[in-house]
Amino acid sequence: MKKTQNSYKKSGVDISLANKLVKHISNVSSKNVKKTNNPLKKEIIGGFGSLYDISHFKIKDPVIVSSTDGVGTKIELANKFKKFDTIGIDLVAMCINDLIVQGAKPLFFLDYIAVGKLNLKKTKKILKGIFKGCSISKCKLIGGETAEMPGTYNKEKFDLAGFSVGIVSKKKILDKKKVKENDVILAIPSNGIHSNGYSLVRSILKKNTVNKKLKRLLLKPTKIYSNEILKLCERNLIHSAAHITGGGLIENLIRSIPENLSINIDLSKIKILRIFKWLKSKNISSNEMMKTFNCGVGFCLIVSKKNEKKVNKFFSKQFKPYKIGFVSSDKKRLYLKETLRW
Numbered sequence: 001m002k003k004t005q006n007s008y009k010k011s012g013v014d015i016s017l018a019n020k021l022v023k024h025i026s027n028v029s030s031k032n033v034k035k036t037n038n039p040l041k042k043e044i045i046g047g048f049g050s051l052y053d054i055s056h057f058k059i060k061d062p063v064i065v066s067s068t069d070g071v072g073t074k075i076e077l078a079n080k081f082k083k084f085d086t087i088g089i090d091l092v093a094m095c096i097n098d099l100i101v102q103g104a105k106p107l108f109f110l111d112y113i114a115v116g117k118l119n120l121k122k123t124k125k126i127l128k129g130i131f132k133g134c135s136i137s138k139c140k141l142i143g144g145e146t147a148e149m150p151g152t153y154n155k156e157k158f159d160l161a162g163f164s165v166g167i168v169s170k171k172k173i174l175d176k177k178k179v180k181e182n183d184v185i186l187a188i189p190s191n192g193i194h195s196n197g198y199s200l201v202r203s204i205l206k207k208n209t210v211n212k213k214l215k216r217l218l219l220k221p222t223k224i225y226s227n228e229i230l231k232l233c234e235r236n237l238i239h240s241a242a243h244i245t246g247g248g249l250i251e252n253l254i255r256s257i258p259e260n261l262s263i264n265i266d267l268s269k270i271k272i273l274r275i276f277k278w279l280k281s282k283n284i285s286s287n288e289m290m291k292t293f294n295c296g297v298g299f300c301l302i303v304s305k306k307n308e309k310k311v312n313k314f315f316s317k318q319f320k321p322y323k324i325g326f327v328s329s330d331k332k333r334l335y336l337k338e339t340l341r342w
Contacts, residue, residue: 066164070162077219085125085128110164182327190299276296
């Protein structure tokens with residue numbers, strides 16, 4: 001009897017299916033090319049390396065800024081609730097929101113998707129979110145990798161990672177050295193949990209019923225702040241900024257001021273979103289909430305007093321910045337006033 005030959009497909013990896021996905025990405029990318037910055041105006045998906053022409057940017061002393069991130073265990077909830085069309089927005093947001101902390105204009109994005117078994121329908125939904133996130137942030141998806149890894153991931157599992165690049169003039173870089181005593185600290189609202197703290201969220205969900213409204217809140221995609229922040233950067237209205245992610249408000253803010261200055265925060269000023277009040281009710285301390293979640297503040301700006309009102313003009317009502325503190329030259333790095341109002 002003739003033995004059946006071994007093959008890559010029989011081991012669990014279907015290259016022909018992956019090629020179909022690449023063709024799909026290439027087609028979608030071609031349709032969107034006119035809406036983005038890349039002046040090459042030609043197909044770039046599917047090559048060994050991705051191309052992006054920066055020669056048309058009339059920026060004096062240009063500096064390239066890069067960022068890479070993932071969405072953590074939020075993908076487990078996407079799997080659990082069978083909703084995959086927004087998790088890609090989260091992926092782009094986590095990278096782009098880090099880029100703009102330096103004042104960089106997003107240029108392009110690459111993704112990495114690892115799966116146990118490639119499911120075209122599911123992966124296309126994930127990519128739909130990535131394209132949407134790139135559209136919001138006005139950057140171009142120019143490449144990536146989809147890895148089929150049976151044995152590392154089971155059939156339904158997947159993981160995401162993203163890489164983004166932006167550009168900024170050396171003189172326009174947002175640098176904490178620009179922060180001065182008496183600068184004000186403005187909180188820009190988040191639109192939900194964003195993409196941090198989901199291991200704790202999932203632990204809580206094991207003991208609680210999840211309705212449709214809660215599912216929607218838990219998978220609400222991360223707010224991308226690039227359009228508003230870059231308008232402020234163009235007008236030199238910001239001294240420093242902070243993307244509020246892992247570690248919460250305090251840890252991320254401290255990273256955004258010089259060593260010789262202090263931040264003074266009135267916690268009672270923070271506008272806590274309803275989803276965080278629900279989480280707090282599940283036997284989580286205020287201190288743990290502050291360290292794990294954004295609690296309603298997705299991004300922070302440090303600006304001079306004279307620019308506070310000017311900054312507000314660039315935001316919609318939902319994301320209007322509000323003052324939560326100021327910078328001082330006291331001995332301690334951190335002064336907290338009052339407590340969070342749950």
